[in-house]
Amino acid sequence: MSQKTPETLTGAQIVVRLLERQGVRTLAGIPGGAILPIYDALSKSTLIHHVLARHEQGGGFMAQGMARVTGVPAVCMASSGPGATNLLTAVADAKLDSIPLVAITGQVPRAMIGTDAFQEVDTYGLSIPITKHNFLVSSADQLLDIVPRAFRIAASGRPGPVLVDIPKDVQNQLVEVDEWPEPGCAELIPPPDVELVERAAAMINQAVKPILYLGGGVVHSGASKVAVGLAEKAGLPTVMTLMALGAMAVDHDLSLGMLGMHGARCTNLALDECDLLIAVGARFDDRATGKVAGFCPQAKIIHIDIDPSELDKIKTAHVGIAGDVQTVLEMLLPKIESPLREAWLARVASLKAAQPLRMPGVDDPRTPYGLIRAVADCLDDEATITTDVGQHQMWVAQAYPLRRPRQWLTSGGLGTMGFGMPAAIGAALAEPERTVVCFTGDGSILMNVQELVTAAEENVNVKIVLMNNSSLGLVFQQQTMFYGERIYASKFKGMPDFVRVAEGFGVPAIDLDAEIDPRAALAAALSTRGPMLIHVSIAMHEQVLPMVPPGAANKEMIGG
Amino acid sequence: MNSLTRTENQALARTVLELDVNNHPGVMSHVVGLFSRRAYNVEGILVMPVGSGETSRIWLLVNEDERLDQMVKQVEKLEDVLAVRRHGAEHEVFVRLEEFFL
Numbered sequence A: 001m002s003q004k005t006p007e008t009l010t011g012a013q014i015v016v017r018l019l020e021r022q023g024v025r026t027l028a029g030i031p032g033g034a035i036l037p038i039y040d041a042l043s044k045s046t047l048i049h050h051v052l053a054r055h056e057q058g059g060g061f062m063a064q065g066m067a068r069v070t071g072v073p074a075v076c077m078a079s080s081g082p083g084a085t086n087l088l089t090a091v092a093d094a095k096l097d098s099i100p101l102v103a104i105t106g107q108v109p110r111a112m113i114g115t116d117a118f119q120e121v122d123t124y125g126l127s128i129p130i131t132k133h134n135f136l137v138s139s140a141d142q143l144l145d146i147v148p149r150a151f152r153i154a155a156s157g158r159p160g161p162v163l164v165d166i167p168k169d170v171q172n173q174l175v176e177v178d179e180w181p182e183p184g185c186a187e188l189i190p191p192p193d194v195e196l197v198e199r200a201a202a203m204i205n206q207a208v209k210p211i212l213y214l215g216g217g218v219v220h221s222g223a224s225k226v227a228v229g230l231a232e233k234a235g236l237p238t239v240m241t242l243m244a245l246g247a248m249a250v251d252h253d254l255s256l257g258m259l260g261m262h263g264a265r266c267t268n269l270a271l272d273e274c275d276l277l278i279a280v281g282a283r284f285d286d287r288a289t290g291k292v293a294g295f296c297p298q299a300k301i302i303h304i305d306i307d308p309s310e311l312d313k314i315k316t317a318h319v320g321i322a323g324d325v326q327t328v329l330e331m332l333l334p335k336i337e338s339p340l341r342e343a344w345l346a347r348v349a350s351l352k353a354a355q356p357l358r359m360p361g362v363d364d365p366r367t368p369y370g371l372i373r374a375v376a377d378c379l380d381d382e383a384t385i386t387t388d389v390g391q392h393q394m395w396v397a398q399a400y401p402l403r404r405p406r407q408w409l410t411s412g413g414l415g416t417m418g419f420g421m422p423a424a425i426g427a428a429l430a431e432p433e434r435t436v437v438c439f440t441g442d443g444s445i446l447m448n449v450q451e452l453v454t455a456a457e458e459n460v461n462v463k464i465v466l467m468n469n470s471s472l473g474l475v476f477q478q479q480t481m482f483y484g485e486r487i488y489a490s491k492f493k494g495m496p497d498f499v500r501v502a503e504g505f506g507v508p509a510i511d512l513d514a515e516i517d518p519r520a521a522l523a524a525a526l527s528t529r530g531p532m533l534i535h536v537s538i539a540m541h542e543q544v545l546p547m548v549p550p551g552a553a554n555k556e557m558i559g560g
Numbered sequence B: 001m002n003s004l005t006r007t008e009n010q011a012l013a014r015t016v017l018e019l020d021v022n023n024h025p026g027v028m029s030h031v032v033g034l035f036s037r038r039a040y041n042v043e044g045i046l047v048m049p050v051g052s053g054e055t056s057r058i059w060l061l062v063n064e065d066e067r068l069d070q071m072v073k074q075v076e077k078l079e080d081v082l083a084v085r086r087h088g089a090e091h092e093v094f095v096r097l098e099e100f101f102l
Ligand SMILES: Cc1ncc(C[n+]2csc(CCOP(=O)(O)OP(=O)(O)O)c2C)c(N)n1
Pocket: A388, A389, A390, A391, A392, A393, A415, A416, A417, A418, A440, A441, A442, A443, A444, A445, A467, A469, A471, A472, A473, A474, A475
């Protein structure tokens, strides 16, 4: 606790001061009647840079971009009613991917709550199932407790979004503040059960065919290094979920890349043979496991997660350890022997050699894999990669050489089209020294296309690679594969001129289709600072393979 | 609401959950929402403030099914839930109320 002389401040001023004290320097949002007192107070802040989004969902994803690259809670703001409802998709997305976010919404004055006042919606009620926790603030002095708590909750344990709904009259209410609370930060987690860690170590030491299965929790916990250390010491072939990509370099000897619906054959087949699965910060999502009964059918399971409710949720673990995964792995490491696993490692190597991820066209920058690799060839591991949702997302997940935790930002759990570009803007705002590349599709980009002008306004170093297949490609692919080629509502008839669209928003653009030397054009575009859109046509029939049919076991994958 | 008949319903094993929670207007929504979202019927609910009114106690009567352990873990995760205790169906709290539901 600090501060001596009491100050009389409005609720709005208190919010802004608490955000400043929290260390917030950039936030995104859109003002409106019910949050104007906060915006008025914000206008006087010399510390906080407010980024004006053009749709609240865009603002929410910008905050997510900041939070995903830094691991620190980021802030977005919206007014009541439509402002708040527009924000909800980005909040739900943060919930499913465990991203620390603090969303602040304006609400109609307390006396009008429940009267169907202008722009009144029950933001509190709407946000209960999609937040880690939420607050409806009923007096300005409560802000001194609630705002730091919101940050604490967002960052503690398994991170997640917290929404704070503040009625307009509370924002205007005067309060005397004589002491400022400490900023809210992550709480310590109870230490893991040592005996369980011993048992896990014994199981790893005795296993003949173990596999390490890393999830997004490894990235959140900052445990990538120790996870790789464990894999190396114990000789563990390693698979990653979509959320964990980058935790271990994909070209590491022990890496089998991404598992699940679009994992390589060798990856899913190795899992099918393993006798021990060590799940770390992973939640057995159905896109990763396929039909659960067919997932690692012979394996014993060690499950390590910070959230006790994840243990035994989908698969019953033989040893379930609740705890911060970094702490648990650090305790585990010295107890691990370095067994020779020659037979298993040789078996995995032969699977990898026989059934690797096939990337047809990888040498041709006018094909999906070739384009992704050509982009990667222009960049180093310092670049940050975001995606939208669809085929392009899966191709990038399969083919981009991700090697750094927090290098990879994608909407995993909710799979929200429209995530990529605003998240890239947020990532670039938080880490301006990096090049941020957003791979997007002709469907997804239109879901938050208005944020192009925000990118131009903020002059962020964001390169948007638009993979245009004139379709909702992933839908087109599923209709082709599973609905008797009855293509319906997935082929676009009208097509915007994306180069002119970008230019119209103030973002320079190139059309790779028209370039004689696409590699040179890419290299030039990616090395010029500032926002840029790079348009590339992709053949509509291109598919993401292999593919596990929804509901099937992973070993029943098609193609690849 | 589930679609079981009254007799089917009575045949199911029951569990009584006792929750200590912070007493404010949103708590009931948070708790009950966890069940409704999973189509898990809550058969009985009782809530009263405890002591000075800072906290409340919520009693829930629920059917036992294979999701109950997961439900309890989810309830424990709620920020405003301070403690969760499990009791058998023989717990008196709902039995004593039966006369009001004749
Ligand atoms: C907001 C939202 N609406 C609908 C979907 C369902 N969906 C998943 S992928 C996809 C197609 C995406 O098209 P595009 O962005 O062009 O990517 P492509 O698959 O063609 O690479 C759709 C409609 C979704 N994931 N998100």
